[in-house]
Amino acid sequence: MDSREFQKNAHEIVDWMAGYMDKVADYPVRAQTAPGEIKAQLPALPPEGGEPFADLMADFERIIVPGVTHWQHPRFFAYFPANVTPPSVLAEMLVSAMGVNAMLWETSPAATELEEQMLAWLGTMLKLPKDWSGVIQDTASSATFCAVLMARERATDWAVNADGLQDAPKLAFYTSAEAHSSLEKAVKMAGLGRASLRFVPTDKDRAMQPAALAAMMEEDRKNGVKPAMVMATVGTTGVGACDPLQAIGIIARANGALFHVDAAWAGSAMICPEFRHLLDGIESADSFVFNPHKWMGVQFDCSAHYVRERETLVRTFSIAPAYLKTREGVTDYRDWGIQLGRRMRALKLWFVIRSYGVEGLRTMIRNHVAWARELADVIRTTDDFELVTGPILSLMSFRYRPKGMEDEAVDALSDRLLQAVNDDGFTYLTRTLVDDRPVIRIQIGAVQTERSHVMAAWDKVVEIARGLS
Known part of the structure; x- marks a missing residue:
């Protein structure tokens, strides 16, 4: 790949990246593929000769993207996020080019x-x-x-x-x-x-x-x-x-x-x-x-x-x-x-802090904390749900607890609910233990998340929970 080909292909990738940032909310949050499904689509042996870049991008979209869990999704509420902002991506591109x-x-x-x-x-x-x-x-x-x-x-x-x-x-x-x-x-x-x-x-x-x-x-x-x-x-x-x-x-x-x-x-x-x-x-x-x-x-x-x-x-x-x-x-x-x-990790810090300013970063964090507190109030007042811990900053945990159900059955139902929510793909949550009992953990922190994403995810959790019971 010479410099002209690189320039053409790089523009194509940047167009893809910009489109991905715009439409990431359209994907299921967690990959919907079965174990081994991605590997089964990959050749057993490497190619002897080079392949056209167009073929690489086509296979990337056909094979790889469906197997990606989208950490930048605005309804990603599972692990602490691994956030990406446009200035950070641009800095990484420069670092990658300079090696x-x-x-x-x-x-x-x-x-x-x-x-x-x-x-x-x-x-x-x-x-x-x-x-x-x-x-x-x-x-x-x-x-x-x-x-x-x-x-x-x-x-x-x-x-x-x-x-x-x-x-x-x-x-x-x-x-x-x-x-x-x-x-x-x-x-x-x-x-x-x-x-x-x-x-x-x-x-x-x-x-x-x-x-x-x-x-x-x-x-x-x-x-x-x-x-x-x-x-x-x-x-x-x-x-x-x-x-x-x-x-x-x-x-x-x-x-x-x-x-x-x-x-x-x-x-x-x-x-x-x-x-x-x-x-x-x-x-x-x-x-x-x-x-x-x-x-x-x-x-x-x-x-x-x-x-x-x-x-x-x-x-x-x-x-x-x-x-x-x-x-x-x-x-x-x-x-x-x-x-x-x-x-060279410092360049992306420089780009991000200068692009948003400290006050811009504070605003993002404050929004996440405010939405977490609002969600916690909603959980407290939703029938058959129990807020177990938090919110501490933007993190809390809850369980589904229909009236009259014994603890052992509640614990099993909590695990069933989490699996059903994550299999659905609309949002992504995680499990943890509190006092040796399973709870569902939700953390708000993705860069593209807005209040509407938080509340829509909760509505989906309630809908799926009602279907289970």
């Missing part, structure tokens, strides 16, 4: 210095401590893994990086059962084993109980186990619970444990002054992460990771073979995480 690898300052000074400034912008928007340093990771899971490795090295005086785990002391990592599973995965990947995890009891709001955390740490110390890290959450995945950061930070610091805060979803809402109180106490954290790609209109993947002491993070990851040694006095982000090669 930048932002591993070192020298491999692209613009990528590094733009990343530094975008982290500074985000820090200002969230009112984070001015002396923190930041890096863009791919996901919050990677940031959590970095925090676990930092905690491991700090707790062992850097001995594990040097000598391995064989002589390392027993370490403990604390979080609540409501927290994201990324901590458990990170602890396993760090070679520390699931036995080093401690799940701290939660209160009636499903937030971590500081007194219980302190007691567990004291018990571990008595048993020769060293507290290494506490992970608090602002906006848990299941129900949106927010841990009390100030009290937890005091306890973590008193026990010499690294304090990591995961606000992957809810962090974006902290640009609104009325929600910022959920981050009260963040100044005591050693590590903090949130995902602009979830609720700030920035295309996946883009996870903002901040640390109090950049030296701890860099010392944990730095390896300096001769071919990577360059000038001093600059930031080389290869030392700030797992990957050597890194995408």
Whole structure:
């Protein structure tokens, strides 16, 4: 494909993309294909010769698009969104064309210095401590893994990086059962084993109980186990619970444990002054992460990771073979995480923040929260429905509970309703457990969502529920 062909084909793709943005609401939200249906349409062997681009696009529309779950759909209320806005898409097109690898300052000074400034912008928007340093990771899971490795090295005086785990002391990592599973995965990947995890009891709001955390740490110390890290959450995945950061930070610091805060979803809402109180106490954290790609209109993947002491993070990851040694006095982000090669993720942040302005992003978030509160009121007053949790920001859960039905039957009916709603394709919701019982979880956050989409989705849920009973 030469430059002329590329230009012609690129225009065709841009036309398709613009049309997709306009008509995404016409698709079923969740893919309606059966398992194996897409793969069955793909040849078993690759072609020996090249094929016309027109054939590629035709097969893309015929085979691939029907098997896509449309995360940009305005009635996507399932997982936390992976939002896309036009400026973000355009930035990614430029990055793709340049093929930048932002591993070192020298491999692209613009990528590094733009990343530094975008982290500074985000820090200002969230009112984070001015002396923190930041890096863009791919996901919050990677940031959590970095925090676990930092905690491991700090707790062992850097001995594990040097000598391995064989002589390392027993370490403990604390979080609540409501927290994201990324901590458990990170602890396993760090070679520390699931036995080093401690799940701290939660209160009636499903937030971590500081007194219980302190007691567990004291018990571990008595048993020769060293507290290494506490992970608090602002906006848990299941129900949106927010841990009390100030009290937890005091306890973590008193026990010499690294304090990591995961606000992957809810962090974006902290640009609104009325929600910022959920981050009260963040100044005591050693590590903090949130995902602009979830609720700030920035295309996946883009996870903002901040640390109090950049030296701890860099010392944990730095390896300096001769071919990577360059000038001093600059930031080389290869030392700030797992990957050597890194995408230029800061450009889409720059494009989105400049295109919408902070106030434009606040308006989107405020609308989602307002519609969630309105929907919660509707659920409370709808016969045979029960609001179980929330709303916390734009997240809540509910169940269908016809009068006189026993709990066991209600739980089975809840699962049947969720499957029927998602199979229908009009909207997309998810399941979670609250007090070990299934509920239906709904979260409002897609860029193209309007109030009408929220209410239409609820009407469909009620219609399908009545049909089941």
